[in-house]
Amino acid sequence: MNRLGLLVAFGFTVAATTARIAASEPPALAAGRAIREAVIEEMSPHVEWLLGGRPFVLSPVVVRRVEDFAHVCAVATHPDGSALDLADLPGPVGTARPPLTISALLRLRGGRWLLLAARHESVSPPGPNEDLFRLDPPAGLGPVDCPHHQNWGSDAPRR
Amino acid sequence: MTTPPPRPTPGRLRGTLAAFLIAWIAATATARGSETLRDLPPGDPERRRLLELLRPVMEREMRGPVEFRVKLARTLRGWGLVRVEPQRPGGSRIALGETVFAETSSSMDGLTTDALFRLRDDRWHLVTHVVGPTDAASSNWLFGDVPMRLWNPDFVEVEAPN
Numbered sequence: 001m002n003r004l005g006l007l008v009a010f011g012f013t014v015a016a017t018t019a020r021i022a023a024s025e026p027p028a029l030a031a032g033r034a035i036r037e038a039v040i041e042e043m044s045p046h047v048e049w050l051l052g053g054r055p056f057v058l059s060p061v062v063v064r065r066v067e068d069f070a071h072v073c074a075v076a077t078h079p080d081g082s083a084l085d086l087a088d089l090p091g092p093v094g095t096a097r098p099p100l101t102i103s104a105l106l107r108l109r110g111g112r113w114l115l116l117a118a119r120h121e122s123v124s125p126p127g128p129n130e131d132l133f134r135l136d137p138p139a140g141l142g143p144v145d146c147p148h149h150q151n152w153g154s155d156a157p158r159r
Numbered sequence: 160m161t162t163p164p165p166r167p168t169p170g171r172l173r174g175t176l177a178a179f180l181i182a183w184i185a186a187t188a189t190a191r192g193s194e195t196l197r198d199l200p201p202g203d204p205e206r207r208r209l210l211e212l213l214r215p216v217m218e219r220e221m222r223g224p225v226e227f228r229v230k231l232a233r234t235l236r237g238w239g240l241v242r243v244e245p246q247r248p249g250g251s252r253i254a255l256g257e258t259v260f261a262e263t264s265s266s267m268d269g270l271t272t273d274a275l276f277r278l279r280d281d282r283w284h285l286v287t288h289v290v291g292p293t294d295a296a297s298s299n300w301l302f303g304d305v306p307m308r309l310w311n312p313d314f315v316e317v318e319a320p321n
Contacts, residue, residue, distance in 0.1 A: 045277035045284040052303035090302035107215045116216040134259045135219040
């Protein structure tokens with residue numbers, strides 16, 4: 001192998017090592033960066049998994065922060081904004097109630113919002129927040145109702 | 160007067176190309192998650208990273224500081240799986256009654272915890288976790304492209320015929 005080859009290999013090894021180090025050190029939450037964007041990014045892998053890898057967008061309905069905790073309620077739709085056909089989806093969301101609504105509790109650690117737990121609304125009560133708020137976040141964070149639940153009528157998930 | 164640099168010979172070009180290819184494979188494997196199953200040994204930075212993502216929720220659920228006895232830590236194709244036994248720092252046992260599961264302990268099988276992770280843009284994320292499952296978590300978590308081999312390394316993946 002000639003010198004140029006060794007140089008190229010060395011360069012890529014350095015790049016790979018740098019990427020690995022960067023991956024192990026979470027970047028600080030940049031000043032001014034919206035919490036909303038950060039928490040949605042952090043809960044997205046959970047939603048991607050729920051949807052079996054199908055493309056989606058998450059529209060936050062409620063994002064609340066108290067101290068270093070955040071509670072998010074977001075609706076997942078197709079990228080064009082249309083509703084997901086839940087019957088086509090794998091695993092537990094097949095029995096979810098449309099629109100697919102996911103609640104998540106997150107905590108800020110080392111400058112990064114980390115997912116503690118996420119739950120989706122299912123047809124049967126209890127609602128996801130009872131599960132999440134068992135984790136005892138600070139008073140004042142919730143539980144909160146996602147506004148669209150008000151249209152669900154008397155069989156809406158219990159709060 | 161300087162001597163012009165030697166022209167690359169076909170042999171040298173092949174060597175350069177091979178080095179480039181090896182380096183490219185190493186770089187992309189790092190960025191996308193390894194294509195081969197990796198059992199993460201103690202001290203492995205990736206193992207530490209996954210455990211640190213699990214710690215905040217476990218501290219809430221166990222109502223106090225925890226350390227992990229790791230039974231399994233693996234990654235494959237951008238997915239990560241760990242199975243841990245949480246305990247108090249120093250190794251003392253955590254009683255179910257001390258945890259947020261005190262009222263539901265009858266439907267649980269100890270505090271062994273499974274957690275699933277996803278690598279996205281060079282960062283690992285906690286996807287889901289379960290404490291004390293009575294069934295194998297794999298039966299509830301295997302959809303999309305979550306690889307069965309994370310749970311069973313001997314599982315042979317067969318591509319569906321077209």
